[in-house]
Structure formats: C-alpha cells, structure tokens
Amino acid sequence: MKDTLNLGGAVIEAKGLDLTFQTADGPVHALRDVNLTIDKGDFVSFIGPSGCGKTTFLRCIAALEHPTGGTLTVNGMSPDEARKKRAYGYVFQAAGLYPWRTIAGNIKLPLEIMGFSKADQEARVERVLELVELSGFGKKFPWQLSGGMQQRASIARALAFDADILLMDEPFGALDEIVRDRLNEELLKLWARTGKTIGFVTHSIPEAVYLSTKIVVMSPRPGRITDVIESPLPKDRPLDIRDSQAFIDIAHRVREGLRAGHIDD
Amino acid sequence: MTSARPVLTVLAALVAIWYAASVWMNATWVFDQAERAGQSVTWAEVVPQTMAQARPLLPPPHQVAAELWKGVAGQKITSKRSLVYHGLITLRGTMMGFALGIVLGVALAVSIVRYRVMELSVMPWAIISQTIPIVALAPMILTLSNQMGIDSREVPKAIISAYLSFFPVLVSMVKGLRSPDQMQLDQLKTYGASENQTFWKLRLPASMPYFFASLKVAVAAALIGTIVGELPTGAIEGLGARMLIGSQFGEPLIMWAALFAAAILAGMLIVTVGVIERLANTRMGVRP
Numbered sequence: 034m035k036d037t038l039n040l041g042g043a044v045i046e047a048k049g050l051d052l053t054f055q056t057a058d059g060p061v062h063a064l065r066d067v068n069l070t071i072d073k074g075d076f077v078s079f080i081g082p083s084g085c086g087k088t089t090f091l092r093c094i095a096a097l098e099h100p101t102g103g104t105l106t107v108n109g110m111s112p113d114e115a116r117k118k119r120a121y122g123y124v125f126q127a128a129g130l131y132p133w134r135t136i137a138g139n140i141k142l143p144l145e146i147m148g149f150s151k152a153d154q155e156a157r158v159e160r161v162l163e164l165v166e167l168s169g170f171g172k173k174f175p176w177q178l179s180g181g182m183q184q185r186a187s188i189a190r191a192l193a194f195d196a197d198i199l200l201m202d203e204p205f206g207a208l209d210e211i212v213r214d215r216l217n218e219e220l221l222k223l224w225a226r227t228g229k230t231i232g233f234v235t236h237s238i239p240e241a242v243y244l245s246t247k248i249v250v251m252s253p254r255p256g257r258i259t260d261v262i263e264s265p266l267p268k269d270r271p272l273d274i275r276d277s278q279a280f281i282d283i284a285h286r287v288r289e290g291l292r293a294g295h296i297d298d
Numbered sequence: 299m300t301s302a303r304p305v306l307t308v309l310a311a312l313v314a315i316w317y318a319a320s321v322w323m324n325a326t327w328v329f330d331q332a333e334r335a336g337q338s339v340t341w342a343e344v345v346p347q348t349m350a351q352a353r354p355l356l357p358p359p360h361q362v363a364a365e366l367w368k369g370v371a372g373q374k375i376t377s378k379r380s381l382v383y384h385g386l387i388t389l390r391g392t393m394m395g396f397a398l399g400i401v402l403g404v405a406l407a408v409s410i411v412r413y414r415v416m417e418l419s420v421m422p423w424a425i426i427s428q429t430i431p432i433v434a435l436a437p438m439i440l441t442l443s444n445q446m447g448i449d450s451r452e453v454p455k456a457i458i459s460a461y462l463s464f465f466p467v468l469v470s471m472v473k474g475l476r477s478p479d480q481m482q483l484d485q486l487k488t489y490g491a492s493e494n495q496t497f498w499k500l501r502l503p504a505s506m507p508y509f510f511a512s513l514k515v516a517v518a519a520a521l522i523g524t525i526v527g528e529l530p531t532g533a534i535e536g537l538g539a540r541m542l543i544g545s546q547f548g549e550p551l552i553m554w555a556a557l558f559a560a561a562i563l564a565g566m567l568i569v570t571v572g573v574i575e576r577l578a579n580t581r582m583g584v585r586p
Contacts, residue, residue: 121488122488133582147490
C-alpha cells in the first residue's frame with residue numbers, strides 16, 4: 034500500500050486548523066487543532082458521531098466554511114482559490130437535483146455556470162452518465178428515477194467539470210443498505226477508473242472500512258481527530274472482503290477509536 | 299364520474315335554497331298588493347306570483363338565467379345592452395390591471411429578496427396598502443388621474459385593479475424566491491455561481507409553483523378591482539357600471555345578470571390560469 038500513498042503528493046493539507054462558531058450560547062469549537070494530509074488518489078473517510086466536525090472539515094475544504102485558525106491548502110492554494118480553479122466537486126447528502134431540469138439538464142447546471150460551450154456540455158454529459166451507469170437516462174426527469182439513481186446522477190454532476198477532488202458528505206446516508214452496498218461498489222470502480230482524490234463523510238463503520246485507503250476517526254466537543262488509520266486492504270475490493278480478518282480488524286480499531294473519543298466527554 | 303354526484307347535489311341544494319329565499323322575500327310584495335286590493339291570498343296563489351315579478355327583491359334562478367341569456371345571446375355584441383360587450387370592457391381592464399399587478403408584484407419581490415433594506419422599507423407599506431378599503435380608495439384614484447389630465451377611464455381602472463392584484467403575487471413570490479434550501483445554495487456556491495446565476499438558475503424556477511398559485515388569487519382580485527373601478531360616478535361601460543345602473547334604476551334583474559356575468563368571467567379567468575399552469579408544469583417536468 035505504501036507505494037500508492039506516495040504516488041501523488043499532498044493535495045489537501047491542514048495544519049493546526051481551528052474553527053469556532055460564535056453562537057448565542059457562547060463559542061462552539063467545531064474544529065480544534067486538526068492536522069491532516071490527504072495525498073493525490075487517496076480515498077479518505079471521515080467517521081465520527083454527530084458534532085465531531087467531519088462535515089465541517091469537508092465544508093472547510095470546499096470553502097463553504099472559513100477556519101478561524103491554522104492553515105488549510107488545497108492543491109497548494111487557499112480553498113477559495115481552489116474553488117475558482119474548479120478543484121473539487123461536492124456531493125451532498127440529498128441528491129438535490131432540480132425537479133424542473135432533466136437528468137442531463139441537471140448535469141449541465143455546473144457546466145452552464147462555468148461557461149462550457151454547448152457542444153462540450155453535451156459530450157461531458159454523455160461521458161459522466163456512462164461513468165455512473167446512467168446512459169440513456171439523460172432525458173428523464175428526476176422523479177422518474179429511484180433514490181439511488183438520483184444520487185448517482187448527482188455524483189455525475191459533480192464529476193462533469195473534471196475536478197480532481199470529489200468531496201462527498203454522507204452521499205448514501207438516505208438510501209437503504211442494499212442500494213448502498215451497490216453504490217459503494219460502483220464508487221470504488223469509479224475511483225479506480227478516474228484516479229480522483231475522494232473525501233467521504235460517513236456514519237457507517239463498514240462503509241468507511243470498505244471504501245477507504247485512509248480512515249479519519251473524529252470525536253466531538255471540541256471536534257478533533259482521534260485516530261488516522263491507513264488501510265492495509267488491497268485496492269481491488271470485492272464486497273465479500275468485508276468478511277475477511279483484515280477488514281474486521283480495521284473495523285475493530287475504528288470502533289475503539291470512536292469509543293475512546295467518547296470517554297473524554 | 300363519481301365526483302359528479304356530490305357536485306350536483308350541492309348545486310341542487312343551493313338552487314333549492316335560492317328558490318325558497320326568493321319565495322320568502324318576494325312574498326311580501328304579493329301580500330302588500332293583495333292587502334291594498336282588499337283581497338286575501340293563499341300560499342298556493344302567492345308562490346307562482348313570486349316567480350315572475352318585474353322587480354323582485356330576490357329574483358329566482360330562472361329569471362336571472364333568462365336575463366343573463368338575453369344579455370349574452372339576445373343582443374348584438376356592439377349593443378350597449380349586451381353583457382358580452384360590457385364583459386369584454388371589464389375583461390380588458392382586468393387584463394391590464396392583472397399584467398400591471400404581476401409586473402409590480404414580481405419586481406417588488408425580486409428586489410425584496412435581493413436587498414434586505416427593501417424588505418424593511420417596502421414590505422410594511424405593501425401590507426398597509428391592503429388594509430385600506432378599495433371602495434374608499436377607488437374614487438380618489440379616479441379623481442386624481444382625472445386631475446392629472448388622463449381622460450381615459452382605462453388607466454385608473456387598471457391602477458385600481460393592479461392595486462389589488464399585486465399583493466398576492468408579491469407575497470407568494472417572496473416566499474417562492476426564498477424557497478431554495480441552504481444545501482441548494484451551498485451547492486451553487488461550490489460551482490462559483492454569481493448572485494445573478496443563482497437567481498436565474500435556481501431561485502426563479504423554484505418560485506414558479508408559488509407564482510401560479512398566486513396568479514389564481516391575483517386574477518380574481520384584478521377582476522374585483524376592475525369592477526370596483528367601474529362603480530363610481532359616471533361609469534357607463536363594464537359589468538360594474540351595469541350593476542350600478544341596475545341598482546340605481548331599480549332593475550334588480552339587470553344587476554343580478556351582471557353579477558353572474560362577472561362570476562362567469564371570473565370562473566373563465568381562473569380556468570385559463572389553470573390551463574397555463576398545467577402547460578408550464580408539463581414544460582418544467584412536474585410529475586403528472
């Protein structure tokens with residue numbers, strides 16, 4: 034595994050990152066002293082209970098929140114600059130497709146905003162639809178698709194403008210487990226084919242272990258990192274790898290990390 | 299057609315109540331006549347007489363229907379006694395006021411959503427404007443526009459009509475333009491979308507269901523505004539004027555026929571808005 038880790042170098046670097054929200058009930062420490070390096074081609078999962086700052090950290094990377102202390106760089110730039118360079122695509126928990134646009138129209142949304150040419154838009158829609166196995170569904174409206182297909186369309190939308198980083202905030206959280214398993218498998222295939230760097234927030238230990246090359250365990254009050262686990266699992270992962278001893282060992286370590294975070298409360 | 303039965307039942311009940319009320323209200327006149335003639339009348343004699351008076355207190359449905367038919371089909375459209383003629387005049391005023399109301403309502407809503415100061419400075423006035431009775435305001439608007447040298451009655455009518463119809467559009471559009479949630483706004487932010495792009499790509503299309511819901515209220519309000527605008531002194535054209543003539547000259551049948559013509563016009567307008575809404579829905583991919 035070591036060689037894949039050193040392949041690309043750091044894409045996202047956080048040093049001593051702090052984020053404090055001022056609220057009516059006093060300051061809330063959403064993130065405290067977060068240090069993390071994400072390398073090119075990593076699949077990094079953030080796991081932890083509610084309020085541990087995993088989503089907040091992802092939002093910081095996407096420049097949707099702004100840290101109050103420490104440094105954060107994306108591709109060597111500030112998150113705001115990285116956004117302007119179209120460094121990342123963001124997938125939210127809900128697919129958030131516009132009901133008044135077709136699937137193709139939804140995927141074109143970021144392309145229209147970023148000013149891609151019409152012909153380029155069409156070509157890109159075709160390509161990403163194929164990538165998420167939704168070819169032929171471009172003319173459908175969102176309500177004609179199942180929840181899992183809608184979420185795949187939203188991943189396609191995030192991929193359409195060729196961002197190198199894919200940030201996913203519990204993208205499969207609202208789906209049932211069977212659909213979720215399939216989408217996880219497809220996501221790994223997609224990751225293998227595209228070589229993107231993926232930041233993935235989840236509540237599920239098996240999901241985190243199955244998907245990740247690196248698992249970041251976080252705990253709340255204040256939001257911080259308690260453990261970073263480099264996964265020894267091979268890059269090629271069939272679903273039944275979840276029954277292997279290595280998988281169970283990592284899952285155990287994640288669980289221990291989560292428990293340790295809670296003892297501090 | 300399972301829905302036809304309850305609809306017809308309610309309709310029949312309303313007609314029955316109307317007939318009963320006609321008999322009851324118009325009977326007074328029959329009894330007065332009989333008393334003056336020194337006769338006594340039985341109910342069996344009274345009831346038929348309440349059904350065909352020239353100036354009934356409350357004309358029964360068939361009399362109103364006959365007068366309505368006479369006004370719609372029995373005249374040339376250009377005749378001053380044609381309800382179609384007066385209806386078209388009212389329709390024109392309504393459409394002008396409706397269009398003005400939509401433009402005003404949407405423009406205010408857009409600026410209120412865009413600039414916070416507008417909400418604090420304009421919204422209270424918009425609400426206050428609706429608390430003033432339009433019957434009090436209408437003559438003032440008419441006099442004022444006359445003073446300003448506007449001879450046409452169309453303009454003040456459209457203003458009164460717009461005054462009533464802009465408000466539902468304004469309120470709904472403010473809500474509709476604000477309907478996108480934080481996640482959708484964040485998503486556009488990750489694409490680096492500008493304020494303008496957020497407005498055109500997300501806020502405006504998201505507000506359409508609210509817009510069409512408000513149009514149904516607004517078109518009815520515009521019609522009422524137009525009719526009120528036709529009521530004050532000197533009006534000679536339009537359904538409002540027709541109602542006023544009927545009431546001033548003691549011709550209740552004319553008044554009632556104009557009233558129903560207005561109701562039918564309102565119904566047609568609302569159906570039309572509904573059809574436009576359905577067409578827009580199909581275009582916007584709304585689940586049928």
